[in-house]
Amino acid sequence: DQQVKQNSPSLSVQEGRISILNCDYTNSMFDYFLWYKKYPAEGPTFLISISSIKDKNEDGRFTVFLNKSAKHLSLHIVPSQPGDSAVYFCAASGDSGGSNYKLTFGKGTLLTVNP
């Protein structure tokens, strides 16, 4: 069973507009969430994270929102730029009896930002 779900395999937006990437999780023990960005032939790079005690975290053009009651988080990128085109992975940790090192990843969403 997939504990972290990214139901949209792909998303296409125009440059300058907002990109919204969604992620749902099923395990209520998760207490820390991360977004990673991956370009082809490269490893994922950390983008932004949020603790379950918060509902929003902002870093420049990137904002992550967490809705614990809905077990849903989203990544907003505004304004979107062509260089943002990549696969975005949602990840969660905190479900392993206090061992927070294991990250459980979604399958990723391919974002394409068109000039």
Next chain:
Amino acid sequence: GAGVSQSPSNKVTEKGKDVELRCDPISGHTALYWYRQSLGQGLEFLIYFQGNSAPDKSGLPSDRFSAERTGGSVSTLTIQRTQQEDSAVYLCASSPALASSYNEQFFGPGTRLTVL
């Protein structure tokens, strides 16, 4: 370079052969992780090393998989008697000492393994 490095970048092998994948973590990082990403899937946790503690091997899919970390730095993931379902990108990550509950992991570029 200052990042996590992995070798080889690509490996093609025949079913039944053994393979070794290498990971050099970021200098000073005490935690090291292996993941794999099969086609169309997310990253799947395999194994975790932290300092001199016993590794967490709970993610290894079978006893054909093993990993070691020598001298608290370089790690090798070994797959014996490879099967076609082992074909995936194997990713290594490292992070600083787990001083807090949360950590961001720094990933290498991965090794793409193809088992024919």
